[in-house]
Amino acid sequence: DVKVTQSSRYLVKRTGEKVFLECVQDMDHENMFWYRQDPGLGLRLIYFSYDVKMKEKGDIPEGYSVSREKKERFSLILESASTNQTSMYLCASSPSTGTNYGYTFGSGTRLTVV
Amino acid sequence: KQEVTQIPAALSVPEGENLVLNCSFTDSAIYNLQWFRQDPGKGLTSLLLIQSSQREQTSGRLNASLDKSSGRSTLYIAASQPGDSATYLCAVADSNYQLIWGAGTKLIIKP
Numbered sequence: 001d002v003k004v005t006q007s008s009r010y011l012v013k014r015t016g017e018k019v020f021l022e023c024v025q026d027m028d029h030e031n032m033f034w035y036r037q038d039p040g041l042g043l044r045l046i047y048f049s050y051d052v053k054m055k056e057k058g059d060i061p062e063g064y065s066v067s068r069e070k071k072e073r074f075s076l077i078l079e080s081a082s083t084n085q086t087s088m089y090l091c092a093s094s095p096s097t098g099t100n101y102g103y104t105f106g107s108g109t110r111l112t113v114v
Numbered sequence: 115k116q117e118v119t120q121i122p123a124a125l126s127v128p129e130g131e132n133l134v135l136n137c138s139f140t141d142s143a144i145y146n147l148q149w150f151r152q153d154p155g156k157g158l159t160s161l162l163l164i165q166s167s168q169r170e171q172t173s174g175r176l177n178a179s180l181d182k183s184s185g186r187s188t189l190y191i192a193a194s195q196p197g198d199s200a201t202y203l204c205a206v207a208d209s210n211y212q213l214i215w216g217a218g219t220k221l222i223i224k225p
Binding site: 006042043045088092094101102103104105106107108 | 146148150155156157158159160163203205207211212213215216217218
């Protein structure tokens with residue numbers, strides 16, 4: 001089975017801190033995604049990547065950046081954390097575009113910014 | 115623009131009943147449709163994936179159907195159990211292979 005591993009289940013950070021959320025997948029998937037999930041707003045795509053060193057903005061990229069130096073690892077960076085970034089963050093991976101294979105998600109990171 | 119709707123938003127049924135969750139989408143040009151389960155505070159678990167050329171998929175007590183022409187999918191759960199209580203999300207992969215999400219159905223199975 002594909003595994004998508006997020007490094008932390010729970011994080012508490014202070015306003016203004018630089019925060020790194022790490023995601024690793026073990027099935028050589030080309031595509032990786034970062035979502036945030038908030039009550040009443042559902043899942044919203046922050047950034048995604050179709051290949052190493054490649055990134056694309058999703059629907060809500062403001063305040064975030066990403067890094068993909070290796071195929072298996074996709075990092076989400078909050079340059080200066082703010083309280084409105086308190087949320088559940090979900091990482092996902094999938095095989096390359098054009099195939100009929102689905103997404104696999106990690107277990108999520110609950111981030112609280114105080 | 116693709117829109118995905120799930121009805122009902124919440125559902126509570128006694129244990130043992132068979133039930134159906136609904137998902138509708140506005141644009142039939144999809145790659146696939148995927149059903150996920152989410153337990154409170156947890157990530158998403160993929161349940162079933164239906165490719166655009168398929169009509170249904172089955173896994174244990176779960177059966178998902180797809181009717182692209184009418185823009186509908188259903189998730190059928192047979193002989194429901196308290197452990198089935200969760201939020202169920204459907205998502206369609208559009209022509210760019212991006213997922214468009216429904217808002218989910220919160221299911222409660224009463225013992």
